[in-house]
Amino acid sequence: MAPTTQFELAQPPxxxxxxLAFAPDAPSRLLVSSWDKNVYLYDTHTASENGDDAAEGGGVSHGTLLKKYEHPAPVMDVCFGADDNEAYTAGMDWEVKRIDLESGEQTTLSKHTAPVRRVVYSKAHSLLISASWDSTLHIHNPTNPSLTPLTVPLPGKPHAMAASPSKVIVAMTSRLVHIYDLATLAGALESQSGSAPPPWQQRESSLKFLTRAVAAMPSDGGYATSSIEGRVAVEWFDASAESQARKYAFKCHRQTDNTAAAGVTDVVYPVNALAFHPVHGNTFASAGGDATVALWDAEAKRRMKVYQKFADSVAAVAFSADGRFLAVAVCPGFETGMEDYNAEGRTKIVIRELGENEAKGKGAK
Structure with a gap:
């Protein structure tokens, strides 16, 4: 078996x-959004000028920066749209934008009254959903620009959002979690009545501290959330007592400190990102401020793998649509605040080609 390859992308933010977001069809096409006010489009597997892929642990840069799309303010989130040439962004300029990745043309779909934290696109329902710190969702149908975006008020400030095949999960302050049915949102937008439908479900987070990330199961069965306090929770949509009894939470992304005066203590890091594997749907990756990425089996409730420690905090992770590649965003964390923050020269995008059974959970076929 050939050795697993892992390499850094050339020309990082x-x-x-x-x-990070991989294209829906091309497994080597990757979008990256950054606080440097740009969105980057890479071909992760084009030959570079400095040689072949690096074996695991190597640091040879690879891939090609295809285009860079400048924005007027830091870009908080990016996702692909209906195809590999369409993208949507969430900005600190309060705007939700569409990018034609071929021409570079940018179109504003709507403007919130505060920074936009997240955007997700549902191809099945032709819906783009933006979540803003003005405590609203905007629901757009990009295929029908004549429709006025629907505004959905939220009871808290959203910090994480993810879409499954039929639902969108919004995690907010005060441990609030709202789950919306995508078909219902599409119907409300189409009617142009202006009235927002209620959430399909309202829940209290299983985690005691602020939610940092949420990821939806490809099977449409449920979702995982993570917090700033080194924990992950796995839950199912089905509200039956049997299904709810299956939900669980666990500690992760912690390190033991033997130097503490009071004895051995845990140093707790935020779990910054989560991503489910698109093929082995019970497997998900978690990424933390402890500079590590781990793979977990959601059904078996076990950790499958922890990758080598990176140079800095891991801010984001994403699997390619075919499940063969894992992209890892490495940069200094904001744990010590924004003053004197400098990620230049320390920001890296690592691409790992997964082994044949690397993400295959227990009992998976």
Missing amino acids: NDAISS
Whole structure:
């Protein structure tokens, strides 16, 4: 078996990375959004000038920066749209934008009254959903620009959002979690009545501290959330007592400190990002401020793998659509605040080609 390859992308962003997104069809096409006010489009597997892929642990740069799309303010999130040539962004300029990745043309779909934290796109429902710190969702149908975006008020400030095949999960302050049915949102937008439908479910987070990330199961069965306090929770949509009894939470991304005066203590890090594997749907990756990435089996409730420690905090992770590649965004964390923060020269995007059974959980076929 050939050795697993892992390499850094050439020409990474100059500031912290906010999100990563692989294309829906091309497994080597990657979008990256950054605090440096740009969105980057890479071909992760084009030959580079400095040689072949690096074996695991190597540091040879690879891949090609295809285009860079400048924004007026830091970009908080990016996602692909209906195809590999369409993208949507969430900005600190309060705007939700569409990018034609071929021409570079940018179109504003709507403007919130505060920074936009997250955007997700549902191809099945032709819906783009943006979540803003003005405590609203905007629901757009990019295929029908004549429709006025629907505004959905939220009871808290959203910090994480993810879409499953039929639902969108919004995690907010005060441990609030709202789950919306995508078909219902699409119907409300189409009617143009202006009235927002209620959430399909309202929940209290299983985690006691602020939610940092949420990821939806490809099976449409449920989702995982993570917090700033080194914990992950796995839950199912089914509200039956039997299904709810299956939910669980666990500690992770912690390190033991033997130097503490009071004895051995845990140093707790935020779990910054989560991503489910698109093929082995019970497997998900978690990424933390402890500079590590781990793979977990959601059904078996076990950790499958921890990768080598990176040079800095891991801000985002994403699997390619075919499940063969894992992208890891490495940059200094914001744990010590924004003053004197400098990620230039320390921001890296690592691409790992997964082994044949690397992400295959227990009992998976």
